[in-house]
Amino acid sequence: MFKIMMIEDDHVLFEEVRERLSQWSYEVCGVSDFGQVLQEFAACRPHLVIIDIQLPKYDGFHWCRMIRAHSKVPILFLSSRDHPTDMVMSMQLGADDFIQKPFHFDVLIAKIQAVLRRAYNYGNEQSAFRTWRGASVESAKNKVSAEEGTVLLTRNEMFILDFLLERRNAIVGREELIAALWNSEQFVSDNTLTVNVNRLRKKLDDIGLGQYIETKVGQGYMATEEAEA
Structure with a gap:
């Protein structure tokens, strides 16, 4: 703590x-x-x-x-x-x-x-490789792999996905995402955040994961995960 x-x-x-x-x-x-x-x-x-x-x-x-x-x-x-x-x-x-x-x-x-x-320097090891809905997410390589194939993400798209996956099943506010991107020297405006999220979702659609990045109108975004049995 x-x-x-x-x-x-x-x-x-x-x-x-x-x-x-x-x-x-x-x-x-x-x-x-x-x-x-x-x-x-x-x-x-x-x-x-x-x-x-x-x-x-x-x-x-x-x-x-x-x-x-x-x-x-x-x-x-x-x-x-x-x-x-x-x-x-x-x-x-x-x-x-x-x-x-x-x-x-x-x-x-x-x-x-x-x-x-x-x-x-916390979080680097756990965020370098993680699983999400059966897919492998490799942050260091900006790559997400699933049974349907592999997609390569831009630096901003990978940062956004990592940030959402750190708080999966919880809403992440738009302002919080923008501030986090700014602090990581990857500043985006409100409009370009929308563009980046849409591009991320479209790429994830190719491997069947786009639907799991949800837009919460007036609030932000959420990466959903299946509940453990």
Whole structure:
């Protein structure tokens, strides 16, 4: 289980984010004394830090600088401040990403997953080869093989399929997919996401799998899997 430290003085927001992240099996710790953040960081020992800029006593930039002096832990800023200098400052201090409030939770979780993936290189072994409805999915080769044959996917199509298969039988929001693609340096717009998904589905149709990538109108997409007996 990954542990996330959230340095946020808005108690309502903190509790909301903690509850939502717990549904994704993340453990979240907060701050009780904003004058002792570094000590609480050491006690929490998080895998990732989410930090606001405007905080009591010292701002988020100060604590980012202090944490960076002791640790390479990934840091993600979450702030209502939207001036470019704030974003530049956060990156110069060693932050890994910046999200502006108000935010969509799907975007937050996608960025958290992307930052953790880059920092800890998790998921690579299990996603390199997997099975789905009797087919073999080889991410490293951008290839899906079934009894009906084999199809080769583009990098974006393979990324989308992998992302959906990580959460099979669950709806993945369009915003979450776009954010994940952006964080993997494969940015697509809303329109081109639709094009990529349609191309992916058409290729999978050739081996009898296209119908199992479902569109959930107004929500996103879902890769379905047969329930285990």
